[in-house]
Amino acid sequence: MSALEKDSEQKKNEAKQAGDIFLQELSRKPSNDSSFFSKLWSAIQIPFLAIFSGLFLGALIIVFTSPDVYEAFSKGLAEGFKAVFSVVGNAYGALFAGAFGSPSKIIVALRTGEKIDRVFKPITQSLVETTPYLLSGLALALGFRAGVFNVGGEGQIYVGGAAAAFVGFAFSDLPKAIHLPLSVLAAVIAGGIWGFIPGWLKAKTGSHEVINTIMLNYIALRLIEFLLTGPMTKAGSGGMPISNSVQESAKIPLIFKKPLTLHWGFLFALLMAVLIWFFLFKTKWGFNLQMAGANKHAAKYAGLNIGIWTVLGMTISGALNGLCGANQVLGVTYTMGLGVSAGYGFDSIALALLANNNPLGCILSALLFGLLRTGSRNMMSNTGIPLDIVSIVQAFILMFIAAPAIIRTVYHLRAKKTQAPAAVNVSGWGGK
Amino acid sequence: MTPVLELKEITKQFPGVLANDHIDLKLEKGEILALLGENGAGKSTLMNILYGLYQPDGGTIFINGQQINVHSSIDAIKAGIGMVHQHFMLIPVFTVTDNVMLGEESLILGDILDRKTAAARIMEISKQFNLNVDPNAMVGDLPVGVQQRVEIIKLLYRDANILIFDEPTAVLTPQEADELFKIMRSLTDKGKSIIFITHKLREVLEYSDRIMVIRRGRVIGETTPDKADQEKLAEMMVGRAVNLNQEKSKAKKGEVVLQVQDLIVADSTKKITVHGISFTLHSGEILGIAGVQGNGQTELEEAVTGMREFESGEIQISGKSIRKIKPREFVEAGGAHVPEDRQRDGLILSFPVEDNLMLCTYYKPPFSKNGILDRREIRKNAENLISAFDVRTPSPLTDVGTLSGGNQQKVIVARELSRDNRLIVASQPTRGLDVGSIEYIHGQLLKKRDEGCGILLISSELDEIMELSDRILVMYKGEAIVTVDTEAVSKSEIGLYMAGISQQSVSGSETVAEKSSTGE
Numbered sequence: 001m002s003a004l005e006k007d008s009e010q011k012k013n014e015a016k017q018a019g020d021i022f023l024q025e026l027s028r029k030p031s032n033d034s035s036f037f038s039k040l041w042s043a044i045q046i047p048f049l050a051i052f053s054g055l056f057l058g059a060l061i062i063v064f065t066s067p068d069v070y071e072a073f074s075k076g077l078a079e080g081f082k083a084v085f086s087v088v089g090n091a092y093g094a095l096f097a098g099a100f101g102s103p104s105k106i107i108v109a110l111r112t113g114e115k116i117d118r119v120f121k122p123i124t125q126s127l128v129e130t131t132p133y134l135l136s137g138l139a140l141a142l143g144f145r146a147g148v149f150n151v152g153g154e155g156q157i158y159v160g161g162a163a164a165a166f167v168g169f170a171f172s173d174l175p176k177a178i179h180l181p182l183s184v185l186a187a188v189i190a191g192g193i194w195g196f197i198p199g200w201l202k203a204k205t206g207s208h209e210v211i212n213t214i215m216l217n218y219i220a221l222r223l224i225e226f227l228l229t230g231p232m233t234k235a236g237s238g239g240m241p242i243s244n245s246v247q248e249s250a251k252i253p254l255i256f257k258k259p260l261t262l263h264w265g266f267l268f269a270l271l272m273a274v275l276i277w278f279f280l281f282k283t284k285w286g287f288n289l290q291m292a293g294a295n296k297h298a299a300k301y302a303g304l305n306i307g308i309w310t311v312l313g314m315t316i317s318g319a320l321n322g323l324c325g326a327n328q329v330l331g332v333t334y335t336m337g338l339g340v341s342a343g344y345g346f347d348s349i350a351l352a353l354l355a356n357n358n359p360l361g362c363i364l365s366a367l368l369f370g371l372l373r374t375g376s377r378n379m380m381s382n383t384g385i386p387l388d389i390v391s392i393v394q395a396f397i398l399m400f401i402a403a404p405a406i407i408r409t410v411y412h413l414r415a416k417k418t419q420a421p422a423a424v425n426v427s428g429w430g431g432k
Numbered sequence: 433m434t435p436v437l438e439l440k441e442i443t444k445q446f447p448g449v450l451a452n453d454h455i456d457l458k459l460e461k462g463e464i465l466a467l468l469g470e471n472g473a474g475k476s477t478l479m480n481i482l483y484g485l486y487q488p489d490g491g492t493i494f495i496n497g498q499q500i501n502v503h504s505s506i507d508a509i510k511a512g513i514g515m516v517h518q519h520f521m522l523i524p525v526f527t528v529t530d531n532v533m534l535g536e537e538s539l540i541l542g543d544i545l546d547r548k549t550a551a552a553r554i555m556e557i558s559k560q561f562n563l564n565v566d567p568n569a570m571v572g573d574l575p576v577g578v579q580q581r582v583e584i585i586k587l588l589y590r591d592a593n594i595l596i597f598d599e600p601t602a603v604l605t606p607q608e609a610d611e612l613f614k615i616m617r618s619l620t621d622k623g624k625s626i627i628f629i630t631h632k633l634r635e636v637l638e639y640s641d642r643i644m645v646i647r648r649g650r651v652i653g654e655t656t657p658d659k660a661d662q663e664k665l666a667e668m669m670v671g672r673a674v675n676l677n678q679e680k681s682k683a684k685k686g687e688v689v690l691q692v693q694d695l696i697v698a699d700s701t702k703k704i705t706v707h708g709i710s711f712t713l714h715s716g717e718i719l720g721i722a723g724v725q726g727n728g729q730t731e732l733e734e735a736v737t738g739m740r741e742f743e744s745g746e747i748q749i750s751g752k753s754i755r756k757i758k759p760r761e762f763v764e765a766g767g768a769h770v771p772e773d774r775q776r777d778g779l780i781l782s783f784p785v786e787d788n789l790m791l792c793t794y795y796k797p798p799f800s801k802n803g804i805l806d807r808r809e810i811r812k813n814a815e816n817l818i819s820a821f822d823v824r825t826p827s828p829l830t831d832v833g834t835l836s837g838g839n840q841q842k843v844i845v846a847r848e849l850s851r852d853n854r855l856i857v858a859s860q861p862t863r864g865l866d867v868g869s870i871e872y873i874h875g876q877l878l879k880k881r882d883e884g885c886g887i888l889l890i891s892s893e894l895d896e897i898m899e900l901s902d903r904i905l906v907m908y909k910g911e912a913i914v915t916v917d918t919e920a921v922s923k924s925e926i927g928l929y930m931a932g933i934s935q936q937s938v939s940g941s942e943t944v945a946e947k948s949s950t951g952e
Contacts, residue, residue: 282807284800287787295780301739301771302791303760 047354049407050400051368058393059088062385091385098378099126099371117260122374124262128332130370132157132324132341134269136348137355137362138276139320144357145280146313147293152198152213153321153345155220156191160322161329162224163190165336166232168246168329179249180330187326188319194220195318196311203307209314217345225338232336243336252331265331270363272323277359289313321345342373350398369394434497436461436625437482437513437594442491444477444649451477452488453649459594464616464626466640468633470669470866472836474649475629479596483515484508495594514587515596518603520579524572528582529554531571532589557588561618577608581615595619597628601635602864605724606894606927613639631669631866633662634895645669670868680878683902686715688751689855689886690736695745697731705731707910708745713886715854718877720901720918721890724930728910729890730772733859736888737769738762739777749855763792766854770844770861772890774837778844781833785825786814788832789847821846822872838869845873849880856880859890874900894930898923908932 063069063084072083101122109119136153143150150156164187171179198212228241235244252263280286291299292309300306328340351369355361376390400407407413437459444452451474459465469475480486482493484502492499495511502508508515522531529551551567558565563581571579580600587595597616601609616626616639630636636643637657645652645668652668666674690713697706705728713719723729734740736747738757747754749765762769771777779788790799790810798809814828823842825835832843845861858877862870877900881887891897897904898918905915906929914929 282805283803284795284805285803287794287800287805291780291783291791294782295776297773297776298778298780298791301759301769301777302794303758303763 045413046404046407047365047401049411049413050354050397050404053400053407053410054393054395054397055092057396058389059092061392062088062091062389066385090383091379091389094379094382095372095375095390097375098122098382099375117257121259122378124256124260126367126371126374127262127266128370129373130366131266131269131331132328132344133348133351133369134273134362134366135324135327136321136344137351137366138269138273138359139317139324140348140352141355141357141359141362142276142280142289142320143313143317144352145293146289146309146317147296148199148202148209148310148313148317150195150198150213150314150317150321151210151346151349152194152216152220152318153324153348154341154343155213155217155345156194156318156321157325157328157341157345158220158224159194160187160191160325161336161340162227162232162243162325163187163322164250164326164329165243165246168250169244172247172249174247174249176249176253179247180252183246183250183330184323184326187322187329189322191322191325192315192319195321196315199311199314199318202314203310221338224336228336228338234335241338245335246330250330251334252327261332263331265327269327272320273359273363276320280359347394350394350401353398354401435459435494436496437627438494438497439478439482440492440494442478442481442493443489444474444481444486445489446477450649452481452491454491455646455649455651457644457651459625459627461625462620462623463641464620464628464639466636466643467627467629467646468631468636468643468665468669469646470631470868471838471864472866473646473669475646476598477649478646479515479598479627479629482508483513483596509590509592512591512593513596514590514592514594515598516580516583516587516600518599520583522571522579522582524570526571527567528565528569528571528574528585529567531582532567532586536590553589554585557585561588561615561622563615575608576603577605577611580604580612584615584619593624595624595626597626599630600628601630601632605930606923607931609635633665633867636665637662647671666867669866674867674871675875677899680900681882683717683881684884685717686884688712689715689749690888691746691748691751692736693746693748695732695735695747696743697728697735697740698743699731704743705910706735706742709907709910709912711905711912711915713855713888715884715886716881717902718881718887718889718900720897720904721888721907722894722897722904722926722930723892723907725892727907729859729892729907732907733772733857733888733890736762737767737771737857739769739771760792763851766852768848768851768853768856770848770856770858772859774841774844775833779832779840782831784829785818785823785832785835785843786810786828788843789814789817789828791847793851817846817850820850821876838865841865841873842869845876849876853880853885856885856887857890858887860892861889862891862893862896870896894923894926898926906930 066083066087069080069083069087073080099122101119105115106119109115136157139153139156140150164183167183167186168179171182174182194216198209198216201207201212202209225241228243229239232243234240234242252265254260255262255264255267278286280290288299288304288309289312291302292304292306293313296306299309324344325340329336333340347369351365352362354365354368372390372394376387379385379389380387435458437457439455439457442452442455442457443450453474455474455478457465457478467475467478477486481488482502484504484507487503493502494500495513500507500511502511502513505515523534526534529547532554533545533547533550554565554567557563558567561584563585565578565581565585569578571582574582580603584595600612604612613635616628620626620641628640637660640657642654642656643660643665644654645665647669648671655664663674692712693710694708695706695710696704696708699705707728709728709732711719721729721732731740735742738759738761741756747757749757749762749767752765754761754765757765759769775781780791787794787810790813794800794805794810799806799813811828817823818825818828821842823835823846824839832840835843841861848856856877861877862873865873874896877887877889889897889900901918903915904918904921904926906913906926908930909932913932
């Protein structure tokens with residue numbers, strides 16, 4: 001052992017130093033070296049940079065598809081670059097103005113007190129668009145947390161909307177305090193059933209919910225089409241797939257006077273986001289749901305009946321999508337038609353992922369989707385750039401969210417996971 | 433003589449920690465060098481650098497005095513370095529020949545596989561080193577020990593001169609391990625050199641020529657087996673004196689806490705794996721279930737803890753018969769369960785440490801009141817347990833999946849043993865852990881025993897069973913082949929029972945039959 005003693009004698013001081021540093025690393029609390037803002041930044045940096053990159057790539061596509069730019073380049077390089085900036089500037093300017101309204105007009109209107117409703121129209125319209133995204137996004141986020149991938153949003157929105165419409169027009173002479181909640185309830189139950197079926201099939205037979213929810217989308221779509229052209233059709237619509245308008249007493253009231261169409265459904269959706277957040281993170285039932293979603297073996301070990309929670313997760317998810325359908329029928333269109341969902345059920349998959357399946361995060365990402373959607377209409381009417389550019393931008397954003405490694409590489413961000421915990425996770429290296 | 437392998441000043445920095453800090457290593461021709469260190473000491477990192485899986489930040493590698501650069505495992509193989517991984521890299525539905533040829537195919541006419549030549553070469557290697565492997569056998573049909581030999585053949589087939597074994601005995605029975613060491617010796621006799629990574633002290637002392645101890649990325653020292661003993665090595669590894677043989681008082685047996693009668697359990701493929709096992713566990717004693725893995729221990733564990741329904745028989749916990757027990761009822765009846773697969777059953781890796789520390793009792797006070805989780809109580813519980821059980825985590829909010837294996841296991845042990853329990857079912861409680869953690873967990877189990885818990889200890893580590901148990905039940909093919917008092921039996925006898933040699937078969941030596949007391 002003399003070799004050992006000699007060796008350790010030699011390196012004693014060095015070893016001690018290294019040991020001290022190591023111990024400091026071990027005992028270091030990550031909260032000590034990060035302020036609130038740096039924590040906030042580390043939480044939002046990936047989505048933020050993804051949005052930025054998505055808009056940047058969208059700009060490239062706008063440039064490359066613009067005949068003006070090609071024409072300008074044929075005149076000269078300087079002209080060409082000028083055209084590039086003006087095309088992108090016009091497009092995104094119109095997008096911005098369409099989504100938020102024009103700031104200068106808003107200031108003028110506030111000062112003079114005139115046309116107030118008109119200058120606030122864009123932003124309130126964006127909020128109206130935000131609402132269905134938020135409700136459906138919550139449905140998906142809750143589903144993901146519970147370990148189910150609910151691709152059946154469209155079908156659930158359809159059956160929810162149809163149920164709300166039916167109760168909304170079939171009953172008359174009901175006070176609003178009863179009729180509106182009753183219509184909403186009908187939508188929740190219908191959506192819930194549409195979620196329950198694949199959930200139950202998964203729990204009982206192990207069949208995958210992705211397949212079953214997609215199939216139920218077709219069933220819902222054709223079923224509703226049948227109802228809207230047959231039993232539920234509007235009198236005198238001549239076979240058009242559209243229902244009777246709902247009674248006044250079933251409509252969700254507007255917050256402001258027309259032409260501002262913002263209705264109370266928006267605030268209700270915000271409230272739902274907070275409620276779902278509370279449910280998931282503060283109650284034992286939410287904990288159950290997340291356990292079942294995160295590791296079903298460990299959840300069983302912890303005493304859960306996994307089947308029940310899978311079914312429940314799908315059912316609540318379906319019910320929230322039903323709510324989304326009710327919101328559109330009772331707050332926006334006032335009638336059930338096949339266009340009730342503009343792809344909310346699918347877009348919300350992306351939306352929930354963007355929000356990291358956090359209900360409060362869903363508020364922000366729904367807002368983004370609502371703003372982009374409303375803004376893109378203005379962009380199309382002002383600059384002729386098609387709506388679809390926004391879909392492309394959204395798709396880019398999602399790709400970056402889904403593959404954060406791209407963002408990390410492009411912006412030279414260090415992966416957070418290997419930074420902080422590595423100080424403790426020493427045995428992770430050898431792969432043991 | 434130039435050493436066959438020399439590493440000089442190898443340094444590797446990972447974010448936060450220096451994994452290898454100027455490590456020097458020399459390997460002479462024909463020697464077995466044991467690389468000893470705790471999990472996370474840096475020995476695997478060092479070997480991965482040598483094998484080209486990591487690039488070092490500094491340092492040089494010499495083979496036979498020639499400096500080489502290892503950028504990938506292909507470079508390493510070219511330089512004659514081969515590695516037998518802890519988890520075998522074999523394709524079970526291929527034959528031995530196909531597995532060996534994979535990546536090093538011998539071909540005729542350009543593209544046609546020449547299995548004959550390859551098989552002949554395998555036979556030749558097999559004979560030369562006494563490996564005893566049939567080239568035409570399907571790998572999936574072979575026992576684990578033989579599969580490992582296929583891995584060795586793969587290396588020899590590629591003319592490896594330096595063989596690295598990463599924890600080679602973790603998956604073997606004691607007899608298979610002995611066999612392996614014989615093979616390792618025959619390899620070195622024929623001029624191969626071996627580095628073998630381990631944290632098992634006994635193996636190191638018995639089978640290596642030289643021992644190098646690594647701690648926290650540094651070479652702590654070098655010694656030879658004749659100059660060292662287990663205590664000294666453990667101290668070098670851990671950096672403090674380690675109590676290897678836990679002081680164990682005599683068991684104070686109390687009332688029956690677990691009675692299992694004629695239990696029959698099927699596995700998930702509906703195959704009966706527990707064939708009518710019966711035993712009794714008293715409070716204040718540890719009953720060890722020994723056996724080679726896959727002899728029904730897992731299903732027994734799951735049946736007793738309510739994780740799996742059993743076909744027939746009876747399980748009584750504290751005198752209450754339970755036909756269809758659920759995990760929650762098991763916990764409510766005073767049971768604690770340290771599951772075999774800690775990452776699958778015992779933890780939710782994506783949840784923070786504090787949530788995992790309340791995993792089985794989150795639904796009742798103090799953790800939740802009227803359905804609302806009390807985060808303050810959860811935090812308090814976590815902080816108490818983290819300090820009481822010495823869990824190394826940056827904070828209670830760290831995801832448990834980012835902790836090391838030893839610390840993950842401590843989280844489970846802390847959670848399960850902190851409850852007021854009467855019965856503990858612990859399956860492989862120290863698998864893959866380092867000496868320090870093993871010592872700690874063993875101490876906790878013995879403490880619980882002395883407090884009056886009945887403990888069912890299921891382990892494939894014979895040393896662990898021998899050290900902790902008051903009585904030992906050996907399972908073989910789903911049956912209790914024998915139940916004996918630990919004091920009345922030797923390790924090699926248990927080893928024989930584990931291999932399925934029952935009392936009758938060994939009855940030539942009557943002593944065994946005598947020693948194996950009735951147990952009940």
